[in-house]
Amino acid sequence: MSHRPASLLPKTFRDWFKGRGWTPRAHQLDLLAKAKQGRSVLLVAPTGAGKTLAGFLPSLVELAERGPGRGTAKDRRGLHTLYISPLKALATDVARNLEIPVAEMGLPIRIETRTGDTPSHKRARQIERPPDILLTTPEQLALLLAHAEAQEFFQNLRRVVLDELHSLVTSKRGDLLSLGLARLMTIAPQATAVGLSATVREPDDLRRYLVPQRSAVSLPLAGRDEGWGSQSQSVVTQSDGVVASTTPDLAELSSSRTTPTPDPSPQGGGETPMADLVVVQGGAQPDIRMLELDERLPLAGHTASLAMPAIYELIRTHKTTLVFVNTRLQAEYTFQELWKLNDDGLAIALHHGSLDVSQRRRVEEAMAEGRLKAVVCTATLDLGIDWGDVDLVVNVGAPKGASRIMQRIGRSNHRMDEPSEAYLVPANRFEILECRAALDAVHEAAQDTPDARIGALDVLCQHILGMACAGPFRLEELYEEVRSAAPYAGLTWEDFEACVAFVATGGYALRAYERFAKIVKGHDGLWRVRDAKVAQQYRLNVGTIVEASMIKVRLGKSMRSRPGTVLPRGRILGEIEEYFAETLTPGDTFLFAGEVLRFEGISEDEVLATRAGAGTDPMIPSYEGGKFPLSTFLAARVREILADPFEWDRLPPQMTEWLLQQRRRSVVPGPRDLLVETFPRGNRFYMTCFPFEGRLAHQTLGMLLTRRLERAKLKPLGFVANDYGIAVYASGDIAAKAARDPGFMDELFSQDMLGDDLEDWLAESALMKRTFRQCAVIAGLIERRFPGEKKTGRQVTISTDLVYDVLRKHEPDHVLLRAARADAATGLLDVRRLGVMLERIRGRIIHKPLDRVSPLSVSVMLEIGRERVYSDNADEILAEAEAALLDEALA
Amino acid sequence: MTALRKNTQTTHEIELSGQLALLDLTGAMVLPAHDALLVADLHFEKGSSFARRGMMLPPYDTRETLVALSDAVSRFNPKTVIALGDSFHDIGGPDRLGAEERATLAEVQQGREWIWVTGNHDRILPESIGGQVVEEMALGSLTLRHEPAAGKRAEVAGHLHPVGKVVMRGRATRRRCFLTDGSRCVMPALGAYAGGLNACDAAFKPLFPDGFTAHLIGTERIFAIAKSMLCRD
Numbered sequence A: 001m002s003h004r005p006a007s008l009l010p011k012t013f014r015d016w017f018k019g020r021g022w023t024p025r026a027h028q029l030d031l032l033a034k035a036k037q038g039r040s041v042l043l044v045a046p047t048g049a050g051k052t053l054a055g056f057l058p059s060l061v062e063l064a065e066r067g068p069g070r071g072t073a074k075d076r077r078g079l080h081t082l083y084i085s086p087l088k089a090l091a092t093d094v095a096r097n098l099e100i101p102v103a104e105m106g107l108p109i110r111i112e113t114r115t116g117d118t119p120s121h122k123r124a125r126q127i128e129r130p131p132d133i134l135l136t137t138p139e140q141l142a143l144l145l146a147h148a149e150a151q152e153f154f155q156n157l158r159r160v161v162l163d164e165l166h167s168l169v170t171s172k173r174g175d176l177l178s179l180g181l182a183r184l185m186t187i188a189p190q191a192t193a194v195g196l197s198a199t200v201r202e203p204d205d206l207r208r209y210l211v212p213q214r215s216a217v218s219l220p221l222a223g224r225d226e227g228w229g230s231q232s233q234s235v236v237t238q239s240d241g242v243v244a245s246t247t248p249d250l251a252e253l254s255s256s257r258t259t260p261t262p263d264p265s266p267q268g269g270g271e272t273p274m275a276d277l278v279v280v281q282g283g284a285q286p287d288i289r290m291l292e293l294d295e296r297l298p299l300a301g302h303t304a305s306l307a308m309p310a311i312y313e314l315i316r317t318h319k320t321t322l323v324f325v326n327t328r329l330q331a332e333y334t335f336q337e338l339w340k341l342n343d344d345g346l347a348i349a350l351h352h353g354s355l356d357v358s359q360r361r362r363v364e365e366a367m368a369e370g371r372l373k374a375v376v377c378t379a380t381l382d383l384g385i386d387w388g389d390v391d392l393v394v395n396v397g398a399p400k401g402a403s404r405i406m407q408r409i410g411r412s413n414h415r416m417d418e419p420s421e422a423y424l425v426p427a428n429r430f431e432i433l434e435c436r437a438a439l440d441a442v443h444e445a446a447q448d449t450p451d452a453r454i455g456a457l458d459v460l461c462q463h464i465l466g467m468a469c470a471g472p473f474r475l476e477e478l479y480e481e482v483r484s485a486a487p488y489a490g491l492t493w494e495d496f497e498a499c500v501a502f503v504a505t506g507g508y509a510l511r512a513y514e515r516f517a518k519i520v521k522g523h524d525g526l527w528r529v530r531d532a533k534v535a536q537q538y539r540l541n542v543g544t545i546v547e548a549s550m551i552k553v554r555l556g557k558s559m560r561s562r563p564g565t566v567l568p569r570g571r572i573l574g575e576i577e578e579y580f581a582e583t584l585t586p587g588d589t590f591l592f593a594g595e596v597l598r599f600e601g602i603s604e605d606e607v608l609a610t611r612a613g614a615g616t617d618p619m620i621p622s623y624e625g626g627k628f629p630l631s632t633f634l635a636a637r638v639r640e641i642l643a644d645p646f647e648w649d650r651l652p653p654q655m656t657e658w659l660l661q662q663r664r665r666s667v668v669p670g671p672r673d674l675l676v677e678t679f680p681r682g683n684r685f686y687m688t689c690f691p692f693e694g695r696l697a698h699q700t701l702g703m704l705l706t707r708r709l710e711r712a713k714l715k716p717l718g719f720v721a722n723d724y725g726i727a728v729y730a731s732g733d734i735a736a737k738a739a740r741d742p743g744f745m746d747e748l749f750s751q752d753m754l755g756d757d758l759e760d761w762l763a764e765s766a767l768m769k770r771t772f773r774q775c776a777v778i779a780g781l782i783e784r785r786f787p788g789e790k791k792t793g794r795q796v797t798i799s800t801d802l803v804y805d806v807l808r809k810h811e812p813d814h815v816l817l818r819a820a821r822a823d824a825a826t827g828l829l830d831v832r833r834l835g836v837m838l839e840r841i842r843g844r845i846i847h848k849p850l851d852r853v854s855p856l857s858v859s860v861m862l863e864i865g866r867e868r869v870y871s872d873n874a875d876e877i878l879a880e881a882e883a884a885l886l887d888e889a890l891a
Numbered sequence B: 001m002t003a004l005r006k007n008t009q010t011t012h013e014i015e016l017s018g019q020l021a022l023l024d025l026t027g028a029m030v031l032p033a034h035d036a037l038l039v040a041d042l043h044f045e046k047g048s049s050f051a052r053r054g055m056m057l058p059p060y061d062t063r064e065t066l067v068a069l070s071d072a073v074s075r076f077n078p079k080t081v082i083a084l085g086d087s088f089h090d091i092g093g094p095d096r097l098g099a100e101e102r103a104t105l106a107e108v109q110q111g112r113e114w115i116w117v118t119g120n121h122d123r124i125l126p127e128s129i130g131g132q133v134v135e136e137m138a139l140g141s142l143t144l145r146h147e148p149a150a151g152k153r154a155e156v157a158g159h160l161h162p163v164g165k166v167v168m169r170g171r172a173t174r175r176r177c178f179l180t181d182g183s184r185c186v187m188p189a190l191g192a193y194a195g196g197l198n199a200c201d202a203a204f205k206p207l208f209p210d211g212f213t214a215h216l217i218g219t220e221r222i223f224a225i226a227k228s229m230l231c232r233d
Helices: A009-019 A026-036 A051-066 A087-104 A120-127 A137-147 A150-154 A171-186 A203-210 A248-252 A305-317 A329-343 A357-367 A402-408 A429-444 A457-470 A476-483 A493-505 A532-541 A578-582 A632-642 A645-650 A653-665 A695-713 A735-738 A743-747 A756-764 A766-779 A802-809 A814-824 A831-840 A855-861 A874-890 B046-052 B061-076 B099-109
Strands: A040-043 A082-084 A111-114 A133-136 A159-162 A192-199 A276-277 A287-290 A321-324 A348-351 A374-377 A393-398 A421-425 A518-519 A528-530 A551-554 A572-577 A591-592 A595-603 A605-610 A674-681 A684-689 A716-721 A726-730 A843-850 B012-015 B020-023 B029-031 B036-037 B080-083 B112-115 B132-135 B136-137 B142-145 B156-157 B162-168 B171-180 B185-188 B215-218 B224-226
Touching: A009 A051, A009 A087, A026 A040, A026 A051, A026 A192, A026 A276, A040 A051, A040 A203, A051 A082, A051 A087, A051 A133, A051 A159, A051 A192, A082 A137, A087 A111, A087 A133, A111 A120, A120 A137, A133 A137, A137 A150, A137 A171, A137 A457, A150 A171, A159 A171, A171 A203, A171 A457, A171 A476, A192 A203, A203 A276, A287 A429, A305 A321, A305 A329, A305 A393, A305 A421, A321 A402, A329 A348, A348 A357, A393 A402, A402 A421, A402 A429, A421 A429, A429 A632, A429 A653, A457 A476, A457 A493, A457 A518, A457 A528, A457 A532, A457 A766, A457 A814, A476 A493, A493 A518, A528 A532, A551 A595, A572 A591, A572 A605, A632 B162, A645 A653, A653 A855, A674 A735, A674 A855, A684 A735, A684 A855, A695 A716, A695 A726, A695 A743, A695 A756, A695 A831, A726 A743, A726 A855, A735 A743, A735 A843, A743 A843, A743 B224, A766 A802, A766 A814, A802 B061, A814 A831, A814 B012, A874 B171, A874 B224, B012 B171, B046 B061, B061 B099, B112 B136, B162 B215
Parallel strands: A040 A192, A040 A276, A082 A133, A082 A159, A111 A133, A159 A192, A287 A421, A321 A374, A321 A393, A348 A374, A393 A421, A551 A605, A674 A843, B036 B080, B080 B112, B112 B132, B142 B156, B156 B185
Antiparallel strands: A518 A528, A551 A572, A591 A595, A595 A605, A674 A684, A684 A726, A716 A726, B012 B020, B020 B029, B029 B036, B136 B142, B162 B171, B171 B185, B171 B215, B215 B224
8 A cells, every 4th residue: 555545535524634734644544545445454553643533534534425314214324433432531532522523524424422421311312313423432332232222223333443442452341342342243244443552562462353353263372271370471572563763744744654564365364364554653752761869769668759859840840741650649649749849839730540520520621721730640641531732741650561651651742743751750779770671661662561361251241141131142153253352262162151151040060040040041042131130230230340349538527525526527538449448447647639637437438537637647658559560571671680780880870889789798680580588687587589570479479478488387477568579577587497408498489389379378368359259240240339339238238258258169160260260360469470480480599598688678678567568367367456455454 | 167176276265144155166156054056147048049139149158058057066066056047048048948958957957956046037937947936035044036135135146247347457357256245145147148247337336335345256266356446347
């Protein structure tokens, strides 16, 4: 496709572009040409490249050419284009932006959105009289497809546009959407799909996602979680072929170089079917730096308090700044600190997912109108909504992932021809290493987006019920359809059957519930949903986002007449996770909504809190630690920088000095080694190690190590973990044990900890139970509890923890437990990553017995008292509480 | 809970209305003076009760509850067993009881006096499940009933499914428990799917006007926890 004739565009469109002083961009025309050939396409482009318009242009042209429908039942042509976005707000935003060219060209096109907020009369009308273009979310698509009218509604569909595809496909929502897409392609085989994506490491994964996979082909997918860790998920290397071009001028931009794939091979052909690929080369090289300070950075902590004056200065001298942080806690802290410095009264706002919605909307509006100087925000602002004229992005704390940082940087300068300006602000010395690694990655445009998912079985269960609600189905046909979705291409018939059995009766070996079956096979061999009540149940439970139960935080008022009494009279500040609230005791102070609050108690399903006195430090230091664990890719780079003294020259001098000290006092490990240090301190014995595998994998490692130390009679007392390493403390002398028994360390870290030790721990692990709960809700075993809904009586709810215990004992291989284990492998427990690490360090453990703490170890030791001590051992907690009673009695 | 535990480790002695009571890790209570074992809120067939409404919980809850029950019974070998109501999750429960479970239950009942106190979930119990059915009964100075009565009394009851929550240094645990002030005891639910009501709930207040001690069932033993150490959910 060397020529991209602008003649593909009808005159109306050419005039419109001209009127705006624009020239259609090359990739926009490419997509138009692909559409004419009836091909599905993945468009990879940086922010500001006119991606959305490119995605819709073919639809607008086609709709303009087919002329106005009369909208009568007779002339019903049905839905032409379906647009799916990960965010409700993004769908609304895009609809608004799309109305502009449509209105300006006077096109006879009806555009509507359908979200959870759409009133029911409008929903009904949309089914009755579909718009030309419908913008919606994956959950709403699932609901539409489960509708009895789905066939008719979608049968004339021409195009599906999937926005922010890179962010959708990494989660269970992506699994759900892939199944929806498979059904759409069954109903409307003539339709083509367009995926819009930021730059990713493996565009082929997304290209497969967009088109039906052929079931005969078995994809080289990793086995569906047999065992825990040993599948090697190799460290990410280079991205393919994405080269950030030199700063192009505007004229050049208008014909920006794109790399269309050379084929005109049918998309059904080839080894695995893939959508065509159109890549828009990156815009200007971003101007991104590490913020260097004269002061020494602390060895631990995430607050970056020393950097605040410099950040404030940057905000002052730029037009609009986005200050990204990794956690809500950091957002709260940064916001407070900036306001302490804010002598100029700059309009600095706070935005994170737990704040009250109305407050968030106010910030978003003010931002869009350009009334704000800066917003301190978390990942809630990561996605593609247009936030106006941002000219600087500051990322406080470690970036955690290369692709994430690039997408964040992309938020500044929405015109891709100008370089984005950004600063990385490390909060501690390890984060300097991480920032250095991230800068290198940005420079090389290296990506670390996650691997393609293997479709989750709990999501499949939900989908099967949805399909039964849509109409009777034949098992074999549904199986083929499901396997045409890329994440499920490797699904075995046995797993599929297990999911169907689960949907019908729970799928238990003890077939006790046949007479209560939710879906049943009729004499005609078709499966049907039992009754309308089951369909209703499905509709209430659709979706894969199981929010942690949230609880509202209300500001209370102390009664002056009765000190100590607090009345729930204040306003709602936002909400926090229930499990966080559960660990608070009255008197605890914590940061929330920009202030230090004192926890007073829980009343009527609300957290009651009062403002803590001025100057109070929050006592409860952290919840949720860092939200994202360090990516495998950045971790590998950090280890390499650390291992190579030549690389140290590129680090700030304070860092080099620190590493030299470490080398003098202990050793700096090689990139594949695991350094284990032991040393006494006070009357305890410490063991630290540095796998650099992220907090989640380290927490799991810590749990398992303490179990093994317990067995070795070394009396472990606890451990702390961060993204880089862990510290375990014990009353037994670990170094002495290792000296007596030279194989001890190898044994301690041997891979077999992922066998029985892991299984034992999972039996009681609160994280595993939380994971199971999410699977149980998604699969439809138990009903979803809606946020804000009051807890119902104990008779009608059932604790999934109890179900977990029983199921684990009686059917350890049940499909739901397999789904939960698959999640745990990559989710909250990150078992797979731990497995890869244990494999890597086999025979490469360097044990350094020291007489005191080393520079490297100090950084982890400082987490003690800062992070929670993890323990799932109920008896330990109870014994402590019982002892408190005795103390009281003896006092 | 399949493995038998040694009696010495699992029992926890308290004094209740002037007599010795042993609290067991399964959630059962033994009154040695009467050679009687008490259990509360077995909620047999809760799983199938949910399945009728489309929530297909694993159908092993009755089995699991029976394992705990027969574990306690075989270790203490009491002359009398008294179930303090809500032994079945609903009136249809006894009919849905599987053959295997029915046989296990009969085996546990074999050779002892068996008394079902009725509860709000199982006001009617068929004869076929064996034993006597009563609304409430006396055992020495103690009244045994399902729902605790108002005011200060010497009684053992169930119904409320007490659990205690303890938070120590940011670590939380929530366990089933016995609540007692020395004259009354509210027993924990023994059913595998029986949930819990936090001991700090207002429902317990009128029952223990002078406060209580919670005996929380840990993994290896039972812990006596002061009311002041318990947290709300």
